[in-house]
Amino acid sequence: MKVEAIQGHDKRRTVLGPLGAGAAIGAASGYILKYTYPITADEKQTDEYIKVKNKINSQKTEYNFRTEKYVESIKAKPQRSIAEDEFVRMFDGLKEGDHVSHSRIRQALKNVEAKNPQEVLEFKRVCKASSEIANKTAKQCMNAYDLVTKHIRPTSFFLITGAVVGAVIALINDIMKTDVKN
Numbered sequence: 455m456k457v458e459a460i461q462g463h464d465k466r467r468t469v470l471g472p473l474g475a476g477a478a479i480g481a482a483s484g485y486i487l488k489y490t491y492p493i494t495a496d497e498k499q500t501d502e503y504i505k506v507k508n509k510i511n512s513q514k515t516e517y518n519f520r521t522e523k524y525v526e527s528i529k530a531k532p533q534r535s536i537a538e539d540e541f542v543r544m545f546d547g548l549k550e551g552d553h554v555s556h557s558r559i560r561q562a563l564k565n566v567e568a569k570n571p572q573e574v575l576e577f578k579r580v581c582k583a584s585s586e587i588a589n590k591t592a593k594q595c596m597n598a599y600d601l602v603t604k605h606i607r608p609t610s611f612f613l614i615t616g617a618v619v620g621a622v623i624a625l626i627n628d629i630m631k632t633d634v635k636n
Contacts, residue, residue, distance in 0.1 A: 469625065469628050472624045472625075472627065472628045473621050473624050473625055473628070474621075475624060476620040476621045476622075476623055476624020476625070476627070477617040477618075477620050477621040477624070478617070478620070479620050479624075480616040480617045480618065480619050480620015480621060480623070481613045481614075481616045481617040481620065482616070483616045483620065484612040484613050484614070484615055484616020484617065484619075485609065485612055485613055485616065487612055487616065488604060488607055488609060488612040489601070489604050489605075491604075493600050493603055493604070497603055503599075503603060506599050507596065507599075510592050510595045510596055510599070511592060513588075513592065513595075514585075514588040514589060514591075514592045515553050515554075515588070516550075516551050516552065516553055517545060517548040517549065517550065517551065517552045517553070517554065518550060518551070519550075520587065520588065520591055521545065521584070521588070522545075524584055524587060525541075525542055525545050528541065528542055528580070529542055535573060535576055536566055536569050536570050536573045536576075537566050537573040537574070537576035537577035537579075537580055538576075538580060540562040540563075540565050540566045540577060541562065541577060541580045541581065541584075543562065544558055544559065544562045559581070562577070563577060
């Protein structure tokens, strides 16, 4: 009767092949995890992240090139409603970085209501559309900055951790493998 441990040893099988493949797959998975792992609370508490987030949020209410582009699209219409005219006038004289004051918005709303009360809803719709564009742009900017934050993460940590985990899994898999003989 042959002993299986000795017979298995005669094959001169090495574990280095599967171990290396597992480490390579693990390292690749670790690199992917660097960008797919969500931003942590610690990363969100850094001074730089908070400063950029505040700047992006403040730009939502500033007069900038996006606002100017939206106002120009309304100006380009051959026939504008009273609400659209008041909305365009609300931005007259503003420079880059200026904010539309609440009093200016209230005055524009009063002007629309005085000229044609049915246009009040139209004015609110135009203002809401402008706000939605600003919010959408701010969200895109924050998503881009989140990607930058993920890029700053130390790559070596994710590569090494992934390689070690992959190698351990490959080693366990190799140990658990059994050769079944018929």
